[in-house]
Amino acid sequence: MGVSDTITIEKPAGKLGILMPGLGAVATTFVAGVMAIKKGIARPIGSLTQMGTVRLGKRTDKRIPMIKDFVELADLNNLVFGGWDIFEDNAYNAALKAGVLDNNLLDKVKQDIEPITPMKAVFDQNYVKKLQGEHVKNADTKYDYAQMLIEDIQKFKAENNCDRIVMIWCASTEVFIKPDPVHETIESFEKAMKENHPAIAPSMIYAYASIAAGVPFANGAPNLTVDIPAMVEFARQKGVPIAGKDFKTGQTLMKTILAPGFKARLIGLNGWFSTNILGNRDGEVLDDPESFKTKEESKLGVLKYILQPDVYPELYQNLYHKVRINYYPPRGDNKEGWDNIDIFGWLGYPMQIKIDFLCRDSILAAPIVLDLALFLDLAQRCGMKGIQEWLSFYFKSPMCAPELYPEHDLFIQLMKLKNTLRFIKGEDLITHLGLEYYD
Numbered sequence: 001m002g003v004s005d006t007i008t009i010e011k012p013a014g015k016l017g018i019l020m021p022g023l024g025a026v027a028t029t030f031v032a033g034v035m036a037i038k039k040g041i042a043r044p045i046g047s048l049t050q051m052g053t054v055r056l057g058k059r060t061d062k063r064i065p066m067i068k069d070f071v072e073l074a075d076l077n078n079l080v081f082g083g084w085d086i087f088e089d090n091a092y093n094a095a096l097k098a099g100v101l102d103n104n105l106l107d108k109v110k111q112d113i114e115p116i117t118p119m120k121a122v123f124d125q126n127y128v129k130k131l132q133g134e135h136v137k138n139a140d141t142k143y144d145y146a147q148m149l150i151e152d153i154q155k156f157k158a159e160n161n162c163d164r165i166v167m168i169w170c171a172s173t174e175v176f177i178k179p180d181p182v183h184e185t186i187e188s189f190e191k192a193m194k195e196n197h198p199a200i201a202p203s204m205i206y207a208y209a210s211i212a213a214g215v216p217f218a219n220g221a222p223n224l225t226v227d228i229p230a231m232v233e234f235a236r237q238k239g240v241p242i243a244g245k246d247f248k249t250g251q252t253l254m255k256t257i258l259a260p261g262f263k264a265r266l267i268g269l270n271g272w273f274s275t276n277i278l279g280n281r282d283g284e285v286l287d288d289p290e291s292f293k294t295k296e297e298s299k300l301g302v303l304k305y306i307l308q309p310d311v312y313p314e315l316y317q318n319l320y321h322k323v324r325i326n327y328y329p330p331r332g333d334n335k336e337g338w339d340n341i342d343i344f345g346w347l348g349y350p351m352q353i354k355i356d357f358l359c360r361d362s363i364l365a366a367p368i369v370l371d372l373a374l375f376l377d378l379a380q381r382c383g384m385k386g387i388q389e390w391l392s393f394y395f396k397s398p399m400c401a402p403e404l405y406p407e408h409d410l411f412i413q414l415m416k417l418k419n420t421l422r423f424i425k426g427e428d429l430i431t432h433l434g435l436e437y438y439d
Contacts, residue, residue, distance in 0.1 A: 007424050009072050010381040014163030016074040017156060018373045019215070020083035021206045022171025023118045025098035025280050025333050026220070026247075028091050030170075030366040031081045031116065032101055035109040038076055042105070046367035048393075049073055049374045054418050056427050058436070071421050072381070073374045080160045083170070084152070084206075085118035086133025092116075098280065100333045100362045119152050122202045127174040129288045131281070142200050143193035149209035164380070166373045167210040167217045169244075170365075172282065174201050174223045175290035176297065183228035186237070207231055211240045216376035218391075219244030220369070222297065227399050236386040241379040243372065243388045246396035248410075249364035251276060251337035252302055254357060256410040259306040262343065268315040270342040270350070272303060275324040278335035278361065287327035296323055301397060305408045335361045368394045382424050390420035 020027040036042040037050075044050035054070055056063040067073075081091070089097065092114040095106055106113075122145045123136045139145045157165055180199035182192035189208070192200050203225040210217040211226075211234050219225040219242075226232070226242045235242045248256065251274055262269060277283075286292045300321060309316035339355040372394055379388055392398030393413040398406040407413055419429045 007382055007426075009378070009424065012072055012074040012078070012164075012377065012381065015078050015080050015161060016373070016377055017080045017082060017160055017162035017165040018369075019153065019156060019165060019167045020081070020170045020369075021121065021167070021203070022169065023083045023085040023089075023091060023094050023116075024170065025100050025282070025362040026365045026369065027083060027170040028095035028098055028113070029100045029362040030369040031091055032095050032106060032109050032113050033366050034076055034079060034081075034370065035112040036105060039108065041108060044367060044370070046364065047370050048367075048417075049371045050076075050367075054421055055430060056422065060437070067421065071378060071425060074377055079373075080162055081116055082156050082160070083118055084121040084149075086121045086123045086131065086135050088118065088135045090114050090117045098333060098362070100360065119156075122149060122205050124202055126198075127201050128172045128285055128291065129175065130285050130291070131172065141194050142196055142205055143190065146193060146205050146209045146212070149206060150213050153209065153213045153215060164377055165213070165215045166376045167206065167215050168369050168372055169203060169206065169217070169219045169221055169223075169225065170369065171203070171221065172285040173221045173291045174203055175288070176293035177201055177224050179224065179228060183224070183230050186230045186234045189228075189230035189234075201225070204228075204231070207242075208234070211235050211238050211242070214238055214240060216241045216380050218242070218372045218376060220247045220365070222246040222397060227397075229402075232386060239380075239383070239385045241376050241384050241388045242386065242399070243376065243391040244395060244397070244399050247365045247368050248394055248396045249361055249368070250335055250359045251339065251357060252396045253364065253410075254337070254339065254355060255302050256306065256408055256413075258341075258353075259303055260409045260411055263307055263312070266312075266315060268344040268348075269303075269307065269319045270344060271320040271322075271340070272342075273322050273340045274337065275326065276335055276337045277326045277328040277331055278333070279327065279329040279331040280333040280361065282361065283325070283327040283329075283331075283335075286325050292325060297397075301406075302408050305406055333360055333362050335359050390417050393417050
């Protein structure tokens, strides 16, 4: 992109449709939450777009507007929700079954979310082995499935009088898939879809349909999905922003907060052992070793890139990092994550840190869905396309250009995000140098 004074931000006129593959715990917590916030009975805690601020100019200028007042974001009153699921439950019943939000709150938004019913999903149990559903589409080829999804998008947009659409993947983690030659170009990808190639997972079909329809796409799971050359190039061709992958919640959020602190203070690490118990649908899916492999790859990469053991070999080269996830139905969506961290300091003396994080996965994920929807819509209205690295703040495995390493440091990610907002509005970027205050 050129300099910021060449960026024209189209106004967010009309309705913004938010389509979600997977109307389960995360999606229904998000939708019900937005409805509750609109009614004034809850607050959008955790949402940067709704509660965050951005500093402009020098500290002495005292210009610190709310982000939603600084950049032109879609208004919550102009959002329309829809999606696909392998189960027929409407959003109200799905939210009841998910058990994340209490019935008292859900009853207050029942009339708003009950009419939201899922479209039939594209699903293949070979990619999510622990789930079975009958609310699914039938077609001869994966390419045919993509055309059906494009029709769904177009129909939803017309029926709901939406001016723009974004798509956020809120469905399950698929089995681990390695990059394949069919992922290299859009031509080879489309050919593979028509041949029902096994390297084309359902999430990729959704992503292809989204991009083909000109709809921004974010991947909330660790699946490859859009993180392949074919999709990246396709998104650039179509002028569509994409982002991913894997919503940063729970244990990994803690790692991206703590690890930068250890590195900043040059505190060494011998080991970091992480284990989780959770009982929601995500936990059930991850009970399959092949799906867990996909999630494990996402979780393990965080410390490597933050700590840079090749740059600090004496401190981090011998770090032993282990991650475990255990399905435990009684816990439901209230995940518990334990971390044992073996650190060492001055003269090599050992110390330990232990964390017991009783978190609510969908509560942490819901504001991420909102922010990604609004920021991706903003990106498209600014003419931004392809990988949106400035949204790395929200992901465990941030997408980036092939020649770069992903930035995992939460605080650098936030600086990148806010500087991007300053850039598109023509404001000075903040470097935090500060020498001018002491001249």
